[in-house]
Amino acid sequence: MLMRDFKRITLLCGHYGSGKTNVAVNLAVALRERYDRLAVADLDIVNPYFRSKDSRGQFEDLGIRLICSEYANTNVDIPALPQDMYAVTDDRDLRVIIDVGGDDRGALALGRISQRILEENDYEMLAVVNSSRPLTHTPEDTVEVLREIEDAGGIQFTGIVNNTNLGRETDANVVLRSVSYAEAVSNLMEIPVVMTTVPAELFPQLQGKIENLFPLELQKKL
Amino acid sequence: MSDKVLMKGNEAIAEAAIIAGCRHYFGYPITPQTEVAAYMAKRMPKIGGCFLQAESEIAAINMVYGVASTGKRVMTSSSSPGISLKGEGLSYLAGADLPALVVNVQRGGPGLGGIQPSQSDYFQATRAGGHGDFKMIVLAPASVQEMAELTVKGFELADKYRMTTMLLADGTMGQMMEPVALNDLKVNDSIEKPWATTGTNMEREHNIVNSLFLDPAALEQTNFERFDRYKTIEENEVMYEEYLMDDADIAIAAFGIAARVSKNAIDEARKEGIKVGMIRPITLWPFPVAPFRKAADQVKAMISVELSMGQMIEDVRLATECKIPVTLCNRVGGMIPSPEQVLESIRTTAAKIGGAN
Numbered sequence: 205m206l207m208r209d210f211k212r213i214t215l216l217c218g219h220y221g222s223g224k225t226n227v228a229v230n231l232a233v234a235l236r237e238r239y240d241r242l243a244v245a246d247l248d249i250v251n252p253y254f255r256s257k258d259s260r261g262q263f264e265d266l267g268i269r270l271i272c273s274e275y276a277n278t279n280v281d282i283p284a285l286p287q288d289m290y291a292v293t294d295d296r297d298l299r300v301i302i303d304v305g306g307d308d309r310g311a312l313a314l315g316r317i318s319q320r321i322l323e324e325n326d327y328e329m330l331a332v333v334n335s336s337r338p339l340t341h342t343p344e345d346t347v348e349v350l351r352e353i354e355d356a357g358g359i360q361f362t363g364i365v366n367n368t369n370l371g372r373e374t375d376a377n378v379v380l381r382s383v384s385y386a387e388a389v390s391n392l393m394e395i396p397v398v399m400t401t402v403p404a405e406l407f408p409q410l411q412g413k414i415e416n417l418f419p420l421e422l423q424k425k426l
Numbered sequence: 427m428s429d430k431v432l433m434k435g436n437e438a439i440a441e442a443a444i445i446a447g448c449r450h451y452f453g454y455p456i457t458p459q460t461e462v463a464a465y466m467a468k469r470m471p472k473i474g475g476c477f478l479q480a481e482s483e484i485a486a487i488n489m490v491y492g493v494a495s496t497g498k499r500v501m502t503s504s505s506s507p508g509i510s511l512k513g514e515g516l517s518y519l520a521g522a523d524l525p526a527l528v529v530n531v532q533r534g535g536p537g538l539g540g541i542q543p544s545q546s547d548y549f550q551a552t553r554a555g556g557h558g559d560f561k562m563i564v565l566a567p568a569s570v571q572e573m574a575e576l577t578v579k580g581f582e583l584a585d586k587y588r589m590t591t592m593l594l595a596d597g598t599m600g601q602m603m604e605p606v607a608l609n610d611l612k613v614n615d616s617i618e619k620p621w622a623t624t625g626t627n628m629e630r631e632h633n634i635v636n637s638l639f640l641d642p643a644a645l646e647q648t649n650f651e652r653f654d655r656y657k658t659i660e661e662n663e664v665m666y667e668e669y670l671m672d673d674a675d676i677a678i679a680a681f682g683i684a685a686r687v688s689k690n691a692i693d694e695a696r697k698e699g700i701k702v703g704m705i706r707p708i709t710l711w712p713f714p715v716a717p718f719r720k721a722a723d724q725v726k727a728m729i730s731v732e733l734s735m736g737q738m739i740e741d742v743r744l745a746t747e748c749k750i751p752v753t754l755c756n757r758v759g760g761m762i763p764s765p766e767q768v769l770e771s772i773r774t775t776a777a778k779i780g781g782a783n
Contacts, residue, residue: 221434339468373605
């Protein structure tokens with residue numbers, strides 16, 4: 205299901221609540237089969253809740269390294285970056301999925317390492333988008349948010365992850381309808397849609413109908 | 427086309443406020459309600475509204491007072507410690523009979539407490555939002571959809587009765603994401619405000635908005651008139667939901683997130699043959715006295731499920747006139763009762779009342 209090649213660094217950015225963390229966790233689990241040394245780096249400085257650290261146990265079981273602030277999920281509500289953050293750029297044998305905080309404010313943290321990422325030039329900067337979110341409902345609104353993120357983070361997007369979903373009310377129609385939205389965002393940004401996510405239970409139903417379909421297991425429930 | 431969007435509770439409050447015609451928001455960031463302010467900051471400039479991050483919660487509530495005086499729909503939001511700071515302003519709003527929507531996305535306390543959910547501001551909201559004799563209409567949503575609906579309703583009630591409506595949510599409700607249908611929200615913004623300070627055009631007497639009455643007889647009169655209005659609200663505006671109460675031997679009292687947890691526990695208990703139901707107050711003030719009074723003649727015991735050391739339980743005991751035992755099932759400090767804990771409480775209660783038969 206993940207036939208395409210991935211660069212050494214995969215950056216996941218987007219509007220907050222677009223599902224970046226869930227995509228990051230699922231992508232890590234899928235890529236673990238391909239790469240021995242794999243890390244997920246959580247650079248969120250905005251949100252004290254719902255962090256990739258929630259999946260720490262699963263990462264440990266699979267041998268995926270978690271690069272994450274000491275303060276994530278501790279209820280200490282301060283913006284902090286991981287102390288081992290530079291492993292992302294300095295350890296070039298390491299495959300990394302970077303889960304960046306939401307919106308332009310979250311992407312500010314990326315500015316700290318964006319120059320090194322650009323110099324190495326072995327990265328993909330993916331925009332996680334969900335058309336069911338109110339502030340990214342239209343392609344135009346979405347592009348506005350994505351441009352703000354590019355400005356704040358200092359890296360341009362190279363692809364789109366269409367993560368359109370309605371939470372537990374996601375059905376095949378929600379995903380099918382989102383295809384034209386993702387294409388419109390793709391045209392406006394002049395970058396390809398690299399994957400469309402779908403809840404794992406809907407994958408068999410939609411396989412073959414949408415290109416680059418990627419099944420998601422829901423990692424977190426309230 | 428699906429007309430639903432996926433929203434955080436905090437975002438739903440903000441968007442619903444805009445739909446209700448609110449164009450003035452004043453706030454100050456505090457977890458777990460910061461998304462209300464963040465959303466307003468993004469949306470208000472695009473629709474010609476005013477988002478202003480005040481220098482403090484106290485400043486924000488006084489800006490609310492200013493805009494409310496002009497008759498415009500206005501809101502502020504905060505979480506528990508910030509609401510305490512607003513206490514003085516809430517009392518002034520009441521004293522000047524001004525309509526406003528104030529949102530409290532509660533977190534654990536007292537003091538600075540923590541950032542996890544709580545319901546321990548129940549007394550503050552229903553009894554003592556500030557000094558003096560006054561009430562606020564207090565609405566308690568239990569889903570993201572209800573966050574939106576009660577925000578719209580809250581503005582209407584505030585305008586209708588010239589008083590503050592408080593939307594009393596908690597950190598879970600604020601942070602959780604659920605599908606919401608915003609298209610169905612019914613907005614009533616046609617309420618006349620002849621008292622508003624909108625300019626006289628030299629054609630009428632000045633309207634004066636004020637909470638200072640140095641003549642005690644006049645001040646007494648404003649209190650009497652205000653409480654006459656409160657009586658009308660108690661008679662007309664009570665909202666609650668009953669769940670499986672028809673044949674219930676045990677009733678759970680719970681609002682907000684506690685009611686969601688309780689529903690799961692009730693479904694499990696029903697599978698074990700225990701006849702348990704729930705009364706979920708949606709208005710915490712006015713409290714739904716009548717359904718509790720009626721249930722007191724039907725059920726043999728009640729359980730108040732709360733994220734507090736036991737606050738709503740006092741209203742339950744008052745409403746049931748202590749005819750039946752009411753026990754507390756709770757967690758505090760940012761902890762949430764699990765369905766298993768509530769189920770165990772139901773089993774224990776069932777065993778007790780079973781013995782009495």
